[in-house]
Amino acid sequence: MQPTRQQLEDALKSLRDPRLRYADVRYTRTSQQHLRVRNGEVDHLSESVEEAIGIRVLVGDGWGFAASSDPSEASLRRTAARALEVAAASNIAATRAVQLSDLEPCVASWASKYVIDPWSIPIAKKIDYLRAATEPMRSDARIHQAAGDLSVFRQEKAFASTIGSYIEQTTTQMGAGIEAVAIAGDEFQRRSHPNSFGGDFQAAGWEFVEALDLPARAATCRDEAIALLDAPKAPAGRFDLIVGSSQLALQVHESCGHPTELDRAMGLEISLAGGSFLQPGMLGSFRYGSDLVNIVADATIDGAIGSFAYDDDGVAAQRFHLVENGMFTGYLTGRDTAPEIGRASNGTVRAETAARIPIIRMTNINLEPGTTKLDDLIADTKHGILVETNKSWSIDDLRLNFQFGCEAAWEIENGRIGRLLRNPLYTGITPEFWRSCDAITDQNSWHLWGLPNCGKGDPMQTMRVAHGAPYARFRDVEMG
Amino acid sequence: MKSRDESLDVLRRALKVAGGDEADASFISVDQNITRFANSNVHQNMSEESAWLTLRIVADGAVGVASSSSFDDASLARTAELAREAARHAGTTQGFAGLYRGGDGQPALATWDEATAQLAPAAKAEALRDMFASGRAAGVDFAGVYSTGRTAAACANSHGIERYATATHSDATAIAIGPRGSGYATARSRRASDVSIAALGERAISRATLLADVHEELAPGTYDLIIEPAAIAEVFEWLGMIAFTGQSYEDGSSFLVGANGRKLFGENVTIADDATDESFLPFPFDLEGVAKRRVPIIERGVAHAPVVDKMYADRLNLPLTGNCWQLGSSEHGSAFHLSMDAGDSSLEEMIASTKLGIWVTRFNYVNGLLEPRTALMTGTTRDGTFLVRDGRVAARLPNLRWTQSMTEAFANVESLSRDRQIIGTWYNPFGGTIAPTIKVRDWHITGKQATGSPGPS
Numbered sequence: 001m002q003p004t005r006q007q008l009e010d011a012l013k014s015l016r017d018p019r020l021r022y023a024d025v026r027y028t029r030t031s032q033q034h035l036r037v038r039n040g041e042v043d044h045l046s047e048s049v050e051e052a053i054g055i056r057v058l059v060g061d062g063w064g065f066a067a068s069s070d071p072s073e074a075s076l077r078r079t080a081a082r083a084l085e086v087a088a089a090s091n092i093a094a095t096r097a098v099q100l101s102d103l104e105p106c107v108a109s110w111a112s113k114y115v116i117d118p119w120s121i122p123i124a125k126k127i128d129y130l131r132a133a134t135e136p137m138r139s140d141a142r143i144h145q146a147a148g149d150l151s152v153f154r155q156e157k158a159f160a161s162t163i164g165s166y167i168e169q170t171t172t173q174m175g176a177g178i179e180a181v182a183i184a185g186d187e188f189q190r191r192s193h194p195n196s197f198g199g200d201f202q203a204a205g206w207e208f209v210e211a212l213d214l215p216a217r218a219a220t221c222r223d224e225a226i227a228l229l230d231a232p233k234a235p236a237g238r239f240d241l242i243v244g245s246s247q248l249a250l251q252v253h254e255s256c257g258h259p260t261e262l263d264r265a266m267g268l269e270i271s272l273a274g275g276s277f278l279q280p281g282m283l284g285s286f287r288y289g290s291d292l293v294n295i296v297a298d299a300t301i302d303g304a305i306g307s308f309a310y311d312d313d314g315v316a317a318q319r320f321h322l323v324e325n326g327m328f329t330g331y332l333t334g335r336d337t338a339p340e341i342g343r344a345s346n347g348t349v350r351a352e353t354a355a356r357i358p359i360i361r362m363t364n365i366n367l368e369p370g371t372t373k374l375d376d377l378i379a380d381t382k383h384g385i386l387v388e389t390n391k392s393w394s395i396d397d398l399r400l401n402f403q404f405g406c407e408a409a410w411e412i413e414n415g416r417i418g419r420l421l422r423n424p425l426y427t428g429i430t431p432e433f434w435r436s437c438d439a440i441t442d443q444n445s446w447h448l449w450g451l452p453n454c455g456k457g458d459p460m461q462t463m464r465v466a467h468g469a470p471y472a473r474f475r476d477v478e479m480g
Numbered sequence: 481m482k483s484r485d486e487s488l489d490v491l492r493r494a495l496k497v498a499g500g501d502e503a504d505a506s507f508i509s510v511d512q513n514i515t516r517f518a519n520s521n522v523h524q525n526m527s528e529e530s531a532w533l534t535l536r537i538v539a540d541g542a543v544g545v546a547s548s549s550s551f552d553d554a555s556l557a558r559t560a561e562l563a564r565e566a567a568r569h570a571g572t573t574q575g576f577a578g579l580y581r582g583g584d585g586q587p588a589l590a591t592w593d594e595a596t597a598q599l600a601p602a603a604k605a606e607a608l609r610d611m612f613a614s615g616r617a618a619g620v621d622f623a624g625v626y627s628t629g630r631t632a633a634a635c636a637n638s639h640g641i642e643r644y645a646t647a648t649h650s651d652a653t654a655i656a657i658g659p660r661g662s663g664y665a666t667a668r669s670r671r672a673s674d675v676s677i678a679a680l681g682e683r684a685i686s687r688a689t690l691l692a693d694v695h696e697e698l699a700p701g702t703y704d705l706i707i708e709p710a711a712i713a714e715v716f717e718w719l720g721m722i723a724f725t726g727q728s729y730e731d732g733s734s735f736l737v738g739a740n741g742r743k744l745f746g747e748n749v750t751i752a753d754d755a756t757d758e759s760f761l762p763f764p765f766d767l768e769g770v771a772k773r774r775v776p777i778i779e780r781g782v783a784h785a786p787v788v789d790k791m792y793a794d795r796l797n798l799p800l801t802g803n804c805w806q807l808g809s810s811e812h813g814s815a816f817h818l819s820m821d822a823g824d825s826s827l828e829e830m831i832a833s834t835k836l837g838i839w840v841t842r843f844n845y846v847n848g849l850l851e852p853r854t855a856l857m858t859g860t861t862r863d864g865t866f867l868v869r870d871g872r873v874a875a876r877l878p879n880l881r882w883t884q885s886m887t888e889a890f891a892n893v894e895s896l897s898r899d900r901q902i903i904g905t906w907y908n909p910f911g912g913t914i915a916p917t918i919k920v921r922d923w924h925i926t927g928k929q930a931t932g933s934p935g936p937s
Contacts, residue, residue: 036810042570044810046545047562050532063523069530069549079529086513086525089601093609095521123569145731183732186853268518271623271655272906274844274862277930357524392849394881396860400930401881403858405850423851427881429930458516458625460906 062090105164110309114205133214175201201450234424236480240384274397289434299363312358315347366468370440504637512629541572545808575795656684663687704837713903718848726792726812770802823896855886
């Protein structure tokens with residue numbers, strides 16, 4: 001049961017340490033439902049409800065954090081005491097001063113929007129939908145697996161802090177997708193819609209799933225998976241590369257979103273996730289991409305799964321540039337990192353649940369649309385490759401050397417789409433790649449993709465983020 | 481962490497309200513302390529006490545799963561209703577003969593260390609403070625994590641199975657970062673006394689400062705690779721997902737499909753799931769209550785079956801291996817205790833026998849989804865990549881990208897070390913990987929981190 005505001009504030013008042021500088025307390029109730037239909041069977045059907053409390057204290061220059069899955073009043077007080085004990089330990093080995101950027105208190109309440117509550121839809125209807133979306137894929141013996149996923153996520157959160165803020169927020173999200181796997185001999189090919197790894201996700205209700213109209217896309221998934229079995233292997237060499245919207249969204253995630261996290265740039269995540277090639281001294285002077293490249297962090301977009309009203313520091317959601325006209329101009333920051341670059345927090349600190357420490361996370365990191373129509377981009381490409389839908393991803397610890405594999409590719413010859421190609425791989429160095437971008441398509445081919453599985457932190461925290469991306473062309477990219 | 485009585489009480493009450501034809505449940509409670517440090521400073525420090533229940537109900541051959549972190553009677557009734565609702569609509573699972581009915585005794589294993597269970601945050605911070613000081617003297621900063629914790633895992637089912645076990649763990653990683661290079665060291669054990677922060681710091685410093693002023697580059701191509709256990713663990717994590725699960729065996733993506741009894745690799749390659757080895761990270765049962773045993777997956781190069789849960793043991797007509805670590809998981813079997821057999825060599829002997837090769841400490845961001853039937857993977861090296869020339873360590877190398885089929889690589893293992901090391905994994909609270917250092921012929925290096933990049937290598 002959710003603690004009352006008074007109980008949360010009483011937990012903060014119970015913190016007695018003369019060196020206490022700041023504290024906050026959070027409660028989360030996270031409800032999830034996941035369904036997977038595979039080859040006509042319900043392969044997985046689960047519901048979970050998890051509650052958590054977390055108390056974070058700054059004592060001297062030592063942070064302490066304690067969490068519990070028990071949200072009772074007695075547990076709140078015990079957890080507060082443990083947070084102080086942990087902070088005292090931090091002070092034993094703390095060697096750096098902690099500064100917090102200024103923040104005004106606020107009292108607020110926010111909820112994401114939806115039309116049809118996902119939990120109002122009976123499970124039977126959801127299963128029927130997935131069966132209707134996967135059955136057409138099973139009509140060919142070469143299809144070894146026809147699967148559909150549907151997931152529902154809701155998180156209710158309460159936050160109180162010693163500066164006097166009290167914020168309640170609720171987000172409701174849905175996601176769905178289908179995939180066909182074709183096998184012949186040692187050849188294994190997968191085709192997904194609308195995206196791989198569970199499909200697409202929005203802060204929305206059942207209306208989002210209906211709009212995806214997955215049953216109408218099943219036959220195309222099946223046919224492309226089968227066609228890939230006999231398609232020629234994508235060539236190795238250097239090509240002009242057109243990257244499709246969902247793959248470009250992941251490219252933005254890995255090669256711009258992560259390296260603009262200020263905690264990474266400061267080395268705070270280097271032991272596990274790595275650092276960043278984008279160092280603070282490069283702000284405003286480093287050419288990240290061509291003039292066409294504008295990348296914006298925007299936590300205020302209705303319907304995006306990386307949106308919220310206030311982050312877990314209690315800072316209001318914001319929109320700002322990370323890359324403007326190709327120049328590196330901004331980081332994602334929090335209250336205890338922004339002062340390192342002389343700025344105020346831009347509100348990107350979040351935790352997976354109240355049982356985890358809030359850290360800098362992507363919000364909705366979007367490549368802004370350009371002015372080129374997609375048809376014109378293809379018509380303008382003499383000899384190139386178009387890649388669609390992510391299959392694999394890997395990038396080094398500074399976010400420089402990347403390699404992506406995609407589900408499918410097509411030749412482009414003399415401005416026309418040609419043969420289907422299997423197993424395309426492309427690789428590059430982040431700033432060289434983005435500087436080679438010479439065309440970005442317009443709003444008509446721009447889509448906001450939800451990625452519910454961004455991993456960071458230790459213990460690992462899975463965060464829900466989104467990326468808007470159109471299609472874009474990159475010159476002279478290494479493939480194979 | 482909950483006691484046996486507390487844990488079994490929750491499980492019995494959950495099963496009492498479950499209904500259905502059969503039901504089973506798992507109950508995990510964890511107390512853990514995790515200290516993260518960077519720039520030789522503790523910047524995140526946490527203590528967590530959490531518990532959660534997962535209830536699975538089988539009705540007319542259909543399965544529904546629900547979980548909760550609340551255990552009062554009303555919450556358990558709600559959880560049971562959710563699981564029943566799921567089962568009502570799920571439809572019959574083909575080939576599933578029902579939940580585990582027992583018959584095997586669980587092995588007696590040393591999983592608990594009282595000193596580890598009682599280790600206070602302050603004692604850990606003092607060890608880190610001393611390591612930071614040694615780093616300052618050596619001209620390096622430290623980053624990493626130091627975790628300790630205690631876990632109680634219990635499971636029960638409507639056929640009378642009841643299991644309960646406790647385990648402790650201590651896990652630390654230290655990266656020493658100097659102006660011209662970085663070095664990595666890691667350790668994991670059931671006993672904190674096996675994880676010496678001072679020793680890890682010394683090892684990381686030695687790697688960070690080795691040939692710090694001697695840097696060379698290497699063109700893409702095929703090279704002999706000497707791979708330390710931390711890097712092997714990254715590959716094994718992916719093999720665990722794409723090749724060793726019941727799901728990957730059924731869907732045809734695993735290279736084990738059609739290979740049972742066939743020799744895939746050299747005689748010197750043996751890989752097993754082994755939670756019974758007390759020198760590793762022992763645990764006596766899985767969360768269906770099946771007693772753990774050593775399960776060979778590759779034995780002297782010969783392929784065996786994957787690991788499975790009860791449902792996929794029935795469905796695929798495979799031996800029950802006891803590898804359910806989450807009730808209702810779509811993986812239908814996870815190898816959480818991957819163990820590679822040792823050989824008769826050493827790191828020093830591998831270096832001495834190498835004309836031109838690369839010695840790798842650790843991989844980064846491996847991805848195994850490129851072509852699963854050949855386990856084609858890509859990744860980069862980090863925190864200590866060294867050129868080996870004419871039997872000597874000759875220079876530091878930049879971080880390198882590789883793209884390599886693991887079925888090819890494990891057929892090209894030239895030698896394995898006598899010593900093995902335990903490596904922890906973030907998603908796996910019960911186990912990890914234990915592996916020797918290995919030398920592999922003809923590994924495909926396909927690129928490098930950009931020249932002049934700002935970080936250590």
